[in-house]
Amino acid sequence: MSxxxxxxxxxxxxxxxxxxxxxxxxxxxxxxxxxxxxWGGAVWKTIGTQVTNVSSRYSSIDWNGQKxxxxxxxxxxxxxxxxxxxxEMTEVKRxxxxxxxxxxxxxxxxxxxxxxxxxxxEGAGADGLELxxxxxxxxxxxxMGSAVGQVPEYCEQIVGWVKETARTPVxxxxxxxxxxxxxxxxxxxxxxxxxxxAINTINSITGIDLDTLEPRPNVDGKSSHGGYCGPAVKPIxxxxxxxxxxxxxxxxxxxxxxxxxxxxxxxxxxxxGAGTVxxxxxxxHYGYRIVEDMGDGLxxxxxxxxxxxxxxxxxxxLLRMCDWKHLxxxxxxxxxxxxxxxxxxxxxxxxxxxxxxxCIHLDRALAAPDTMRTPAMVAEESSRRISTTPIAKLDLxxxxxxxxxxxxxxxxxxxxxxxxxxxxxxxLVCPVPECITMQRVDTGLVPETxxxxxAANDGTEVDSAGKCAGR
Amino acid sequence: MSMSESTNxxxxxxxxxxxxxxxxxxxxxxxKTAAVIEALRCLYCFDAPCAAACPTxxxxxxxxxxxxxxNLEGSAxxxxxxNILGASCARACPVQVLCEGACVMHRYNKxxxxxxxLQRFATDALHASGAPLPFSPGADTGRxxxxxxxxxxxxxxxxELRRRGVRAAIFDARPLPGGxxxxxxxxxxxxxxxxxxxxxxxxxxxxxxxxxTVVDAAKLAELDAxxxxxxxxxxxxxxxxxxxxxxxxxxxxxxxxxxxxxxSGTIHRAPARVAVIGAGNTAIDAxxxxxxxxxxxxxxxxxxxxxxxxxxxxxxxxxxxxxxxxLWHVMPVGVVGTKQVQGLELAHLETTDDGSxxxxxxxxxxxxxxxxxxxxxQATHTEFLDRTPVRDGAKVxxxxxxxxxxRDTGQTSNPKYFAGGDCVNGGREVVDAxxxxxxxxxxxxxxxxxxxxxxxxxxxxxxxxx
Numbered sequence: 001m002s003x004x005x006x007x008x009x010x011x012x013x014x015x016x017x018x019x020x021x022x023x024x025x026x027x028x029x030x031x032x033x034x035x036x037x038x039w040g041g042a043v044w045k046t047i048g049t050q051v052t053n054v055s056s057r058y059s060s061i062d063w064n065g066q067k068x069x070x071x072x073x074x075x076x077x078x079x080x081x082x083x084x085x086x087x088e089m090t091e092v093k094r095x096x097x098x099x100x101x102x103x104x105x106x107x108x109x110x111x112x113x114x115x116x117x118x119x120x121x122e123g124a125g126a127d128g129l130e131l132x133x134x135x136x137x138x139x140x141x142x143x144m145g146s147a148v149g150q151v152p153e154y155c156e157q158i159v160g161w162v163k164e165t166a167r168t169p170v171x172x173x174x175x176x177x178x179x180x181x182x183x184x185x186x187x188x189x190x191x192x193x194x195x196x197x198a199i200n201t202i203n204s205i206t207g208i209d210l211d212t213l214e215p216r217p218n219v220d221g222k223s224s225h226g227g228y229c230g231p232a233v234k235p236i237x238x239x240x241x242x243x244x245x246x247x248x249x250x251x252x253x254x255x256x257x258x259x260x261x262x263x264x265x266x267x268x269x270x271x272x273g274a275g276t277v278x279x280x281x282x283x284x285h286y287g288y289r290i291v292e293d294m295g296d297g298l299x300x301x302x303x304x305x306x307x308x309x310x311x312x313x314x315x316x317x318l319l320r321m322c323d324w325k326h327l328x329x330x331x332x333x334x335x336x337x338x339x340x341x342x343x344x345x346x347x348x349x350x351x352x353x354x355x356x357x358x359c360i361h362l363d364r365a366l367a368a369p370d371t372m373r374t375p376a377m378v379a380e381e382s383s384r385r386i387s388t389t390p391i392a393k394l395d396l397x398x399x400x401x402x403x404x405x406x407x408x409x410x411x412x413x414x415x416x417x418x419x420x421x422x423x424x425x426x427x428l429v430c431p432v433p434e435c436i437t438m439q440r441v442d443t444g445l446v447p448e449t450x451x452x453x454x455a456a457n458d459g460t461e462v463d464s465a466g467k468c469a470g471r
Numbered sequence: 472m473s474m475s476e477s478t479n480x481x482x483x484x485x486x487x488x489x490x491x492x493x494x495x496x497x498x499x500x501x502x503k504t505a506a507v508i509e510a511l512r513c514l515y516c517f518d519a520p521c522a523a524a525c526p527t528x529x530x531x532x533x534x535x536x537x538x539x540x541x542n543l544e545g546s547a548x549x550x551x552x553x554n555i556l557g558a559s560c561a562r563a564c565p566v567q568v569l570c571e572g573a574c575v576m577h578r579y580n581k582x583x584x585x586x587x588x589l590q591r592f593a594t595d596a597l598h599a600s601g602a603p604l605p606f607s608p609g610a611d612t613g614r615x616x617x618x619x620x621x622x623x624x625x626x627x628x629x630x631e632l633r634r635r636g637v638r639a640a641i642f643d644a645r646p647l648p649g650g651x652x653x654x655x656x657x658x659x660x661x662x663x664x665x666x667x668x669x670x671x672x673x674x675x676x677x678x679x680x681x682x683x684t685v686v687d688a689a690k691l692a693e694l695d696a697x698x699x700x701x702x703x704x705x706x707x708x709x710x711x712x713x714x715x716x717x718x719x720x721x722x723x724x725x726x727x728x729x730x731x732x733x734x735s736g737t738i739h740r741a742p743a744r745v746a747v748i749g750a751g752n753t754a755i756d757a758x759x760x761x762x763x764x765x766x767x768x769x770x771x772x773x774x775x776x777x778x779x780x781x782x783x784x785x786x787x788x789x790x791x792x793x794x795x796x797x798l799w800h801v802m803p804v805g806v807v808g809t810k811q812v813q814g815l816e817l818a819h820l821e822t823t824d825d826g827s828x829x830x831x832x833x834x835x836x837x838x839x840x841x842x843x844x845x846x847x848x849q850a851t852h853t854e855f856l857d858r859t860p861v862r863d864g865a866k867v868x869x870x871x872x873x874x875x876x877x878r879d880t881g882q883t884s885n886p887k888y889f890a891g892g893d894c895v896n897g898g899r900e901v902v903d904a905x906x907x908x909x910x911x912x913x914x915x916x917x918x919x920x921x922x923x924x925x926x927x928x929x930x931x932x933x934x935x936x937x
Contacts, residue, residue, distance in 0.1 A: 064539075065511040343578040346517035362518075378518050386878055386910075387526050389900040390568050391781065406578055411520065431514055432579060 002302040004040075004295055006310045008275040009169040009195040009253040011127050013100050015040035016266065016310060017291050020257050020278035021104035021130060021173075024288070026078065028088030032095060037288035038295060041100030043197075043278060044089060046077035046132045047121065048106040048144075053079045059206040059216035059226070070232035071281045072206040074217060074224050076138045077106050082117075086124035093125035101125065102171065106132040106144050109154065111161045118166050128168045131158065131193075133184065134175035134200020136227045146200065149175035152187035159191035169194035171255060174244070176233075177203050181240045185250035196244060197255035197278060199237045201227025230281040234259030238272060242321050245273035261290060263297030270310055271317035329453070330445035333422040333438040335360070335415045339403075341435035344411030348426035348436060350375055359420040364403070365410035417441075480647055481671050484664035487736045493763040494658035497789075498562070498588055506592040510539035513584045516575055521586055524573035526906035527554035531570055535589055547597035548605040550590055555604075555630040555909070556623055558594035558669045559652050560902045561587050562661040565752075567785050569902065604672045609636030614919045617642060617698040619686045620705035622650020623901045624892025624908035626673055628702045628881075631912025633676040637919060640679040642686050642694070647735075650706055651893075652901055654731040657756040659763070663734045688858040695860060695887070699922075700915050703867070703874060703883070703890035704908060707898055708852030710845050713748065717806030726757035726846035733760055741766040742841035746815050748772045748803055750780035754846035755787065758795045761844070770838060772798045774820055774828055798838070802830065807837055814839045849898060862887055873897050881911025882918065889915050 004015040018041035019025045019034055031042045053075055063069040078085055086103075093101055103121035107113040121129060133155055135145030148154045155172070162170050172188035174181055176199040185196055203225050208215045215223035237258025244250045256274030260266055261282030269277050282290055307313045337348070352360035353375050362378055363370040403409030415426075427436040501509065513535045521531040529550055537546035550557035566572070566587040574583035597605075614637045618625040621643030629639035647653055653666040674680065686694070686705070694701060710725035712718060724732075726747070732738035741764035747757050750773035761769045771790065773780060776799045780787060791797075800820045807814035814837040818830040851872030859867050868875045868884035874895050876882060881889040891907025893899065 065508055343575040344516075344520065345514045345575045347514065350517035375517065382518050382523050383528055385523065386906075387524060387528075388896070388903050388906075389526060389565065391899075407575075 002299050002308050004299060004310065006275065008100075008255065009128065009171065011100055011169060012098075013040045013276060014098060015295055016270065016274075016276040017041070017294055018043060018100065018102070018255065018276050018278045019283060020280040021046050021102075021132065022073075022280040022284070023075070024280060024283045027080070027085070028092045031092050031101070034283075034288045034291075035092075035096045035099045038291040039099075039288065041102065041127075041276065043102040043104050043130050044078075044085060044126075046104040046106045046135070047082045047085050048077050048117070049108070050081050051076040051079050051138075054219045056217040056219060059223075060230070061206050061232070068230055068281070068285050070204070070206065070228055071230040071284065072204050072217070072226035072228050073201070074137050074219075074226040077104075077132070077135065082120070086120055089121075089124040089126060093127075100127045102128045102130050104130040104132050104173070106135065106139060109143060109148065109158060111164075114158060114161045115165045118162055122166065122168055126168060128171055128195075129162065129166060130171040130173050130197060131162060132173050132200075133158070134173045134177075136175060136177050136201055136203050137225060146175040146177050149173075149184050149200070150178050152183045155184045156187035156191040159188050159193050163192040171195040171197050173200055173257075174198040174240070175200045176236060176240055180243075182243055182247045182250045185244045185247070185252075189250055189252055193252060195253040195255065195275070196250075197257055198244060199233070199240050199258050201229045202233055202236065204228030229258065230285075231259045231261065234265060238268060241269060241274060242272045242318060245315065245318055246321060261285075263294045263301065266294055266298055267301060267313075268317075270314050272321075273315040273318050275310075275314070323451075325451040325454075326449050328447040328449060330443050330448050332441045332443050333424075334417045334420040334441050335422070335424075335426045336437050336439045337413060337415060337426075338435050338437070339405045339407075339412050341432050342405070342407050342412045343432055343435075344407040345431060346411065346413060347429045347431065349413040351425050351429045356423050356425045357419065357421050359416045360413045360426060361416060362410065362413055364412055364414050365408075369414070369416075371416060479671060480649075480667035480674070481664060483647060484662075484667050487739055489739055490658065490733055490736070490764075491662075493765075494662075494760075497657075497659045498591075500595060501585070501588045501592045503592075506538055506589060507541075509585050509589060510535045512576075513539075514575065514579075520573040520575060521570035521584075524569050525554075526569075526900075526902045527560075527909060528906075529553040529557065529570075529590070531586055534593055535584065535586070538589055538593055543593055543596040544600075544602075544605070546593035550593055551597075551604060551606070553909075554902065554905050555627050555673065556652065556669060556901065556905050557590060558598065559623075559656075559661050559666050560905065561590035561594055562665065563652070563656045563901045565783050565785070565900060568783060569900075598668055598672075603675050606630075606634050606676065608633045608677050611638070612636040612916075612919065612923070614638065614699045614923075615640065615697075616700045616702060616915055616919075617694040618702040618704055619691070619694075620650060620703070620892070620894075621645070621648040621680065621682075622704060622706050622892060622904060623652050624704035624706075624894075624904040624911075625650075625702060626652075626670065626678075627905040627908030628704060628889075628891065628912040628915070629678040629908075630673055630676060631909055632916060633678055635912075635916035637916050638677070638679070640681060640698070642681045642684045642690075644683065644685045646682050648680055648682070651727075654734060655727060655753075656901070657730070657759060658734050659759075686855070688855045691855060691859060699887075699919055701888050702881075702908075702911055702915065703856070703888060703894055704892045704904070705852060706893040706904075707849035710849050711847050713803055713806075713845060713847070715803055715805050717808060717812075720806055720808045720812050721810060722808070722812030722841060723806060723843045723845070726753045726844050727849075729757050729844050730760060733764060738764070740764055743767050744840045745769045745842045745844060746772055746838055746840040747844045747846055748815075749846035749848070750775075750777075750782055750797075751846060751848070752782045752786050754844075755782045755790045755795075757844045757846050758790055759793055761842070762793045762795060766842075769795045770798055770840070771795055772801055772803065772815070772817065772838070774800065774802050775822075776800060802828070804830075804835060806843060812841060812843055815843055849893075851894065851897075853894060859885060859888065861885070871897075876907075876911075877914075879910060880914030880918070881907060882914055886918070889918075 021043040057075040060068040103126035133149030139145035140147040172193045256269030257278040430436040534546045534549040570586040571583040632639040649666045741761045745761040745766040801817040805816040820828045865884035874890040889911040892904035
């Protein structure tokens with residue numbers, strides 16, 4: 001029987017799904033509804049000195065008809081009095097003792113201020129503390145948030161202060177707005193942090209109103225850079241999580257954050273070592289109810305894979321990440337088009353010609369292969385062709401030379417396997433599942449990495465650390 | 472009437488409110504959000520099959536992407552650059568066998584992109600904006616072309632000529648331009664007023680219209696003498712007669728007159744019982760119109776079976792949906808009645824081994840009907856060309872009454888004459904006529920430019936490469 005129950009830095013969790021610190025965790029009433037919906041934990045909207053927020057606060061970018069591919073906010077930490085937040089926190093923990101409540105904290109960089117806030121949060125019943133060293137807008141101008149997270153020394157100092165008094169696990173939330181996220185992570189670990197969470201939001205401007213020329217979100221005609229999140233940031237966040245988790249000097253229990261909205265997203269973070277995952281944008285978009293399929297889908301996948309608990313697969317894909325120099329230069333794949341699935345859109349053709357290596361050709365219906373016929377020549381020929389309305393009944397094939405496939409032969413591209421570099425692009429643009437697959441070609445060469453090649457030329461030993469496992 | 476002082480044909484549409492109410496659009500316009508969602512579904516194929524299937528080769532993915540990006544001006548320009556009657560084609564085209572029939576989506580998620588409705592969305596937006604066509608007339612070459620017939624072929628040809636600085640004068644027998652686009656397309660597909668609105672924009676390019684002008688041999692000779700080239704775009708002639716007793720009775724009409732009548736406001740109602748003879752797309756349009764005009768029993772009468780009918784499958788379905796009944800394998804042998812039609816006498820037909828049809832004697836029956844609509848094909852209307860002058864040893868060559876052209880340029884065997892549309896292809900779609908007219912317009916302008924270069928060369932000193 002597979003289970004989603006897990007422990008994170010010593011904290012017992014009903015499931016790995018936590019709400020990230022943000023608008024969905026503004027108050028106790030919300031958090032209790034979230035717990036009812038199935039969330040295992042919630043990181044309370046950052047508590048600190050009460051702030052004043054602006055109106056408006058959020059902006060987003062849509063992509064090809066999909067709303068909110070990326071969301072940006074210029075909202076600050078909680079604008080409610082801290083005593084109200086903490087009183088409600090006590091109430092939530094009283095009613096939901098098995099659910100995890102983490103207090104996200106941010107105060108000015110003074111030892112006493114941190115000591116006081118840590119004690120108040122723990123007094124209110126928090127199961128753990130998350131130090132917000134990541135908020136990239138507004139608070140950073142006041143020397144807090146990412147202004148701390150961007151300087152490893154500050155990071156280390158504040159974590160040290162917190163650890164002097166904290167009795168519950170201390171999670172340090174990292175900012176992605178930095179060249180190497182491992183440096184603040186190492187600092188946090190060095191100062192005794194119990195866990196990390198990553199990433200916070202990314203500095204961004206989502207767009208500009210082309211009528212008024214005002215960037216978004218618009219506050220009385222002006223805007224300010226905000227924190228970017230949502231599906232668009234997931235690849236960036238996954239990379240940062242992996243960097244930290246693969247670094248022996250930084251690795252700690254990790255709560256993964258960034259663009260998570262589905263069970264697949266959660267599984268990917270856990271495969272790169274995350275212990276729990278935090279969700280904000282997807283809930284802002286669709287509500288707390290999304291957690292149901294995150295759990296349901298993840299459990300179903302675990303059963304298919306034979307995993308009984310999250311620890312059975314946590315970090316497994318970390319083993320498959322390595323530096324480029326350790327990749328096998330003699331591994332080769334080439335694109336293969338399944339003619340019976342091809343619909344003849346020719347997106348692979350135009351992508352390969354304009355965006356890759358000119359290895360896909362439209363010459364199946366020609367007498368001989370023609371690798372010199374350019375897209376412009378193809379288009380020109382079509383423009384000169386005279387076509388008329390067919391008098392006969394419905395003909396869905398679009399004319400052309402019919403081969404043994406449903407799609408006319410002339411519209412099914414051909415891969416020049418000899419010259420295909422195996423870049424994947426055609427398979428990425430192909431709209432039909434499993435139509436273009438990348439198939440392994442035996443080069444007859446033994447595996448060789450760049451590191452090995454350089455070493456062989458230098459006569460030096462290869463550094464085997466970080467070499468890909470499972471090769 | 473001579474020069475077209477009126478460029479507001481739209482205001483002259485004599486639509487009847489009653490007819491309009493009964494001919495609600497078959498394909499209603501897309502609302503803006505729906506249009507963008509549909510546009511985003513387009514895969515943006517390279518060398519797209521939809522564009523190849525379109526006789527005018529509208530760059531479909533290009534105009535659809537412009538809808539998605541919110542560039543409606545550019546979208547309409549993309550459509551109209553390839554097909555100046557893009558607005559009416561969006562409504563009148565049998566897209567199921569053209570662009571949408573070729574859509575790769577049939578082989579993907581099965582639902583083709585609604586290209587016709589998207590095209591209408593873009594062209595409607597242009598019309599609603601009140602903007603002129605996004606093209607200007609070319610610098611005047613001083614050359615003049617007479618175009619015979621004011622239908623889609625001539626309109627498309629005239630637009631290409633104007634864009635190349637050639638003057639274009641259209642001569643048409645009717646009081647309004649557009650030919651079958653205006654008078655012959657089912658109102659639930661293309662309202663008469665919409666056809667006129669589109670032509671108003673063409674008039675702004677400087678196309679001249681001469682209405683109620685019948686071009687016969689004498690008139691053609693006159694035009695031949697005063698124009699630099701002639702485009703023949705007069706379409707087909709009248710609908711064939713049945714050739715049976717009683718055909719002259721009141722209550723026997725033909726599909727073109729019937730459709731033109733209700734579209735232009737002279738017919739408001741159909742009687743209770745209507746029989747349409749024929750099973751082509753025009754016959755279906757007439758039968759569907761009869762139902763909408765209040766007939767409660769409409770029969771279509773055809774010599775062969777449903778599998779041989781020339782109407783598109785989707786048209787047949789449409790007729791069945793509105794309740795049209797079909798009598799297969801029967802042939803009219805007489806019209807019953809004294810002054811007014813009372814019935815249609817029909818004989819059963821069977822197919823012999825050699826494929827010919829023979830009547831089954833002694834089994835004739837009478838279909839009671841109040842109106843008989845003939846839709847058994849149109850004759851050609853090219854006899855008057857017999858008297859065109861011989862040039863370069865050739866007259867305008869005909870084959871089975873159709874004009875023979877060079878398909879790339881529309882040029883006939885008489886080099887000064889070009890042709891396109893139904894009088895060439897025997898009767899196809901609006902979009903085929905537009906494609907013919909477009910190629911001919913380009914062909915005529917090139918031919919005139921060549922003539923000019925030749926004459927200047929002969930005059931001496933003109934360097935064509937200068």
